[in-house]
Amino acid sequence: MNKLTKVRVLFIGAGRMARAMVSGMVRQQGTIDWEVHVANRSNSDRLAELVRAFDVKAVRDWRTSAQQADVIVLAMPPDEHHKVLAGLWSIIRPEQLVASVAAGIGLSGLEAALPQGAQCAWMMPNTAAGIGESMTLCAIGDFVTERNRHRLDEILGGLGRSFICTEQQVHDLTAITGSAPAFAFQFAKALEDSATQFGVDPHDARNLVGQMMLGAAKLMLTGQEPLALAAEVTTPGGATAAGLAVLEQTHFAKHLQAAVDATNSRARALSPKSAENA
Ligand SMILES: NC(=O)C1=CN([C@@H]2O[C@H](COP(=O)(O)OP(=O)(O)OC[C@H]3O[C@@H](n4cnc5c(N)ncnc54)[C@H](O)[C@@H]3O)[C@@H](O)[C@H]2O)C=CC1
Numbered sequence: 260m261n262k263l264t265k266v267r268v269l270f271i272g273a274g275r276m277a278r279a280m281v282s283g284m285v286r287q288q289g290t291i292d293w294e295v296h297v298a299n300r301s302n303s304d305r306l307a308e309l310v311r312a313f314d315v316k317a318v319r320d321w322r323t324s325a326q327q328a329d330v331i332v333l334a335m336p337p338d339e340h341h342k343v344l345a346g347l348w349s350i351i352r353p354e355q356l357v358a359s360v361a362a363g364i365g366l367s368g369l370e371a372a373l374p375q376g377a378q379c380a381w382m383m384p385n386t387a388a389g390i391g392e393s394m395t396l397c398a399i400g401d402f403v404t405e406r407n408r409h410r411l412d413e414i415l416g417g418l419g420r421s422f423i424c425t426e427q428q429v430h431d432l433t434a435i436t437g438s439a440p441a442f443a444f445q446f447a448k449a450l451e452d453s454a455t456q457f458g459v460d461p462h463d464a465r466n467l468v469g470q471m472m473l474g475a476a477k478l479m480l481t482g483q484e485p486l487a488l489a490a491e492v493t494t495p496g497g498a499t500a501a502g503l504a505v506l507e508q509t510h511f512a513k514h515l516q517a518a519v520d521a522t523n524s525r526a527r528a529l530s531p532k533s534a535e536n537a
């Protein structure tokens with residue numbers, strides 16, 4: 260497909276999430292030719308690596324670049340937003356789109372920190388964005404025009420799949436799609452460790468567990484109930500039931516729920532709004 264439009268996007272923050280997003284966006288075959296600018300607090304090794312890997316432009320002063328950008332993505336920690344948004348206030352133009360990926364920040368928080376009518380979106384991707392497999396939550400402000408909605412859709416498409424939802428849903432689901440990959444990797448590590456304790460080569464253990472998780476994920480995406488899928492694994496009177504009984508006895512589901520609650524509470528506490536109210 261021919262790329263038609265050149266659109267300049269400025270990332271403020273060149274950390275892990277920015278890298279994953281840039282990787283997802285530049286590999287996409289969409290209708291936009293992204294001209295990516297990236298600014299970091301200091302011109303660190305990370306920024307240099309990003310420039311080398313994706314041929315993006317490193318920007319020394321984000322304020323200058325922000326004036327020329329069509330889309331500005333805030334990819335720095337939540338507690339840095341207050342300062343950066345205050346700097347954006349006086350230079351932002353009505354036609355620009357400002358999107359943040361910060362946990363807890365909130366669409367209304369973004370809009371309140373920018374001039375009335377600013378076009379804002381709040382995205383919550385995960386690190387699989389880097390390979391175009393994120394499940395990204397996105398709350399979109401009322402002032403976003405069709406043109407910027409198209410740009411947003413192209414960004415989201417480059418990252419993987421997306422769920423357009425309310426601000427409250429982004430708060431509630433941050434743990435479940437943003438953070439839970441880390442829970443899944445802990446689960447994977449525990450299984451890998453079990454495999455290597457049986458003498459399996461670590462490389463083989465990685466493939467065994469990774470393919471098992473991929474197959475389980477693909478089965479889930481057929482739309483079947485997780486418990487129905489579990490039942491298919493559980494041969495009556497067989498082996499799996501014994502393992503599931505241990506997970507039940509040790510309150511596996513409750514532990515996960517507690518992890519979700521702790522994650523979401525922490526995200527809320529990190530937002531500048533909470534800091535002001537504290
Ligand atoms: N890592 C992840 O899986 C996800 C992260 N996020 C959000 O992405 C944001 C960044 O997180 P990570 O990439 O994990 O953190 P990180 O620590 O890897 O990157 C943050 C980057 O922002 C830069 N930075 C800090 N203050 C700045 C400022 N005032 N101006 C310019 N650059 C500044 C830092 O130098 C650093 O390179 C956070 O708001 C986080 O909530 C959201 C979804 C998933």
Ligand SMILES: O=C(O)[C@@H]1CCC=N1
Nearest residue numbers: 361362433437438526
């Ligand atoms: O750990 C964090 O705060 C971010 C938010 C979602 C995933 N990582």
